[in-house]
Amino acid sequence: MERKVGDFLFAWLLILALLMHPAWLVLGNMEGDALHSLRSNLYDPNNVLQSWDPTLVNPCTWFHVTCNNDNSVIRVDLGNAALSGQLVPQLGLLKNLQYLELYSNNISGPIPSDLGNLTTLVSLDLYLNSFTGLIPDTLGKLSKLRFLRLNNNSLMGPIPMSLTNISALQVLDLSNNRLSGVVPDNGSFSLFTPISFANNLDLCGPVTGHPCPGSPPFSPPPPFVQPPPISSPGNLLVILSLNV
Ligand SMILES: *[C@@H]1O[C@H](CO)[C@@H](O)[C@H](O)[C@H]1NC(C)=O
Ligand SMILES: *[C@@H]1O[C@H](CO)[C@@H](O)[C@H](O)[C@H]1NC(C)=O
Ligand SMILES: *[C@@H]1O[C@H](CO)[C@@H](O)[C@H](O)[C@H]1NC(C)=O
Ligand SMILES: *[C@@H]1O[C@H](CO)[C@@H](O)[C@H](O)[C@H]1NC(C)=O
Ligand SMILES: *[C@@H]1O[C@H](CO)[C@@H](O)[C@H](O)[C@H]1NC(C)=O
Numbered sequence: 001m002e003r004k005v006g007d008f009l010f011a012w013l014l015i016l017a018l019l020m021h022p023a024w025l026v027l028g029n030m031e032g033d034a035l036h037s038l039r040s041n042l043y044d045p046n047n048v049l050q051s052w053d054p055t056l057v058n059p060c061t062w063f064h065v066t067c068n069n070d071n072s073v074i075r076v077d078l079g080n081a082a083l084s085g086q087l088v089p090q091l092g093l094l095k096n097l098q099y100l101e102l103y104s105n106n107i108s109g110p111i112p113s114d115l116g117n118l119t120t121l122v123s124l125d126l127y128l129n130s131f132t133g134l135i136p137d138t139l140g141k142l143s144k145l146r147f148l149r150l151n152n153n154s155l156m157g158p159i160p161m162s163l164t165n166i167s168a169l170q171v172l173d174l175s176n177n178r179l180s181g182v183v184p185d186n187g188s189f190s191l192f193t194p195i196s197f198a199n200n201l202d203l204c205g206p207v208t209g210h211p212c213p214g215s216p217p218f219s220p221p222p223p224f225v226q227p228p229p230i231s232s233p234g235n236l237l238v239i240l241s242l243n244v
Contacts, residue, residue: 029054029056029057029058029059030093031058031059031072031073031093031094032054032056032058032059032062033054033090033093034088034090034091034093034094035052035059035062035065035073035076035094036052036054036059037088037090038087038088038090038091039052041085041086041087041088042083042084042085042086042107043083043084043085044081044082044083045082046081046082048063048064048078048081048082048083049063049064050063051063052065058071059073060073064076064077064078064081065077066099068096070096072095072096073094073096073097074096074097074098074099074120075097075098075099075101076094076097076099076100076101076102077099077101078101078102078105079101079102079103079104079105079125080103080104080105081105082105082106083102083105083106083107084105084106084107084108084130085107085108085109086107086108086109086110087102087107087109087110087111087112087115088112089112089113089114090114091112091114091115091118092112092114092115092116092117092118093117094118095117095118095119095120096120097118097120097121098120098121098122098123098144099121099122099123099125100115100118100121100123100124100125100126101123101125102125102126102129103125103126103127103128103129103149104127104128104129105128105129106129106130107126107129107130107131108129108130108131108132109131109132109133110131110132110133110134111126111131111133111135111136111139111150111155112136113136113137113138114138115136115138115139115142116136116137116138116139116140116141116142117138117141118142119141119142119143119144120144121142121144121145122144122145122146122147123145123146123147124139124142124145124147124148124149124150125147125149126149126150126153127149127150127151127152127153127173128151128152128153129152129153130153130154131150131153131154131155132153132154132155132156133155133156133157134155134156134157134158135150135155135157135158135159135160135163135174135179136160137160137162138162139160139162139163139166140160140161140162140163140164140165140166141162142166143165143166143167143168144168145166145168145169146168146169146170146171147170147171148163148166148169148171148172148173149171149172149173150173150174150177151173151174151175151176151177152175152176152177153176153177154177154178155174155177155178155179156177156178156179156180156201157179157180157181158179158180158181158182159174159179159181159182159183159184159197159203161184163184163188163189164184164186164187164188164189165187165188166187166188167187167188168188169188169191170191172188172189172191172192172196173195173196174196174197174200175195175196175197175198175199175200176198176199176200177199177200177201178200178201179197179200179201179202179203180200180201180202180203181202181203181204181212182203182204182205182212183197183203183204183205183206183207183208184205185205185206185207189207192207193207194207194208194209
């Protein structure tokens with residue numbers, strides 16, 4: 001009998017010890033882990049990431065991180081923070097992330113294709129950094145995305161056709177990069193004007209004003225005719241026939 005009580009207590013103490021151990025907490029905290037690997041990959045001269053302590057139960061008390069009621073990360077706000085270094089693929093593990101704000105830093109390297117796993121993302125702001133490489137095709141999976149601003153980086157290659165599938169997209173800025181190839185004009189892209197694509201290496205298609213090689217030239221816009229004051233339906237017919 002005594003022996004059994006002793007065993008029972010020992011088992012419980014063992015479980016308690018395991019639960020209290022920082023390594024166990026880190027293992028149980030995938031989102032904090034993901035953010036901590038981001039911190040490890042960034043140079044942070046102003047110590048804005050100082051509160052990012054990986055031994056805490058979750059990252060919800062860290063500065064620049066916002067969680068929902070289930071202690072899952074929904075925002076990372078690190079705009080204008082003088083950060084350099086590179087992003088990490090583990091960011092794709094923040095499964096409830098809605099806002100990833102990393103604008104106006106000096107972050108370089110590629111945009112990880114794993115960001116396409118953030119299917120609840122509403123805003124992806126990576127503008128004014130030093131990103132290189134391609135815009136990942138996987139970003140087309142971000143069906144809730146409303147703001148995609150990648151302007152003022154050094155991104156190259158084509159604009160992925162998959163982005164036309166993001167029907168929620170309201171604001172797109174790809175200007176001031178080194179993109180080339182055709183600018184889509186269907187799907188969500190029917191909303192966007194030349195400003196979204198300005199100052200790239202070699203973009204073509206209707207919205208740019210440069211026809212793509214091998215495609216027929218654009219039909220010129222109809223000439224502008226100063227409409228005379230409309231007084232009768234007869235006059236209207238004359239205007240219409242002048243325009244043809
Ligand atoms: C993102 O999804 C892809 C494809 O499903 C998978 O291979 C990759 O491991 C995921 N990345 C992360 C960080 O979970
Ligand atoms: C950005 O980083 C590059 C090197 O990666 C450095 O040469 C440049 O001065 C940095 N710019 C700013 C504004 O910190
Ligand atoms: C973005 O880049 C363009 C071209 O280099 C530059 O004129 C513009 O000032 C930049 N935008 C900002 C906000 O710095
Ligand atoms: C757009 O989405 C549809 C449906 O999910 C898919 O079949 C299609 O391949 C996508 N288009 C592009 C260009 O990715
Ligand atoms: C836009 O057109 C391309 C082919 O030109 C196609 O692959 C893509 O799925 C289209 N997007 C939508 C949303 O229809």
